[in-house]
Amino acid sequence: GAVVSQHPSWVICKSGTSVKIECRSLDFQATTMFWYRQFPKQSLMLMATSNEGSKATYEQGVEKDKFLINHASLTLSTLTVTSAHPEDSSFYICSARFAAAQETQYFGPGTRLLVL
Amino acid sequence: GQNIDQPTEMTATEGAIVQINCTYQTSGFNGLFWYQQHAGEAPTFLSYNVLDGLEEKGRFSSFLSRSKGYSYLLLKELQMKDSASYLCAVMDSNYQLIWGAGTKLIIKP
Secondary structure, three states: OOOEEEEOOEEEEOOOOOEEEEEEEOOOOOOEEEEEEEOOOOOOEEEEEEEOOOOOEEOOOOOOOOEEEEEEEOOEEEEEEOOOOHHHOEEEEEEEEOHHHOOOOEEOOOEEEEEO | OOEEEOOOEEEEEOOOOEEEEEEEEOOOOOOEEEEEEOOOOOOEEEEEEOOOEEEEEOOEEEEEEOOOOEEEEEEOOOOHHHOEEEEEEEEOOOOOEEEOOOEEEEEEO
C-alpha cells in the first residue's frame, strides 16, 4: 500500500521559535495533501488542504501566516509553525491522496510538537 | 451544518462482540470510513463503505445505510490489542473527510 512519512516524529522547542514538519509520499505522487491537528482526547481537525503547485486552502480559524504550508512537489509538503507558543503543542498529522483515488487518504505517522 | 455522532466511550470483554454506531449529516456523500487509532499514533484505515450493506473483513465488519445516515463497526472475538479509539469519518461532496470525535473502546479481560 501507499506509504506516507513524516519528519520529525517528535519535536520539543522553545516558545517563539519556528518548527518545520515534513510530509512525504514515498511510493506515489500526491496531488493533494492534508494537514490535521489533534489535541488530547479530541478528534482530528483539518487545518488546511494543499495541492501541488498552488496555495493551500486553510480551514476557518486557522491562521495562514502562522501555519505556513508549502507543497512544492508531488511527494513533499511542509508545515511550518512560526513563532510557536505552548498552545500550539499538539499532534500534527498529514495525509496524502492521488488523483486516481480521491476517496482514499493515506496517513503519515504524525508529529508530536511540544512547545515549552 | 455537518455533524457526525458516535459514542464517546464503550467497554467490552475480551472474546466478546461490540458494535460501535455512527450517525451523520453531511453536505454530500462520497463514502464512510472507519479508522482505528491507538494512543499517540496516527489513524489506520479499517474500512470504507459507499454502498448500503455490510462489508466484512476478518474480525471487523462495517455496515452502512445511506437513507438513515447510519453506520456501525462490528468487532468480533475481541482481543486486548483492539483497545483503541475508533473514528468514523464521512467524505463529503468536496472529497474532504468530516471526522467524528471518536469512540474510545476499552477491552477488559
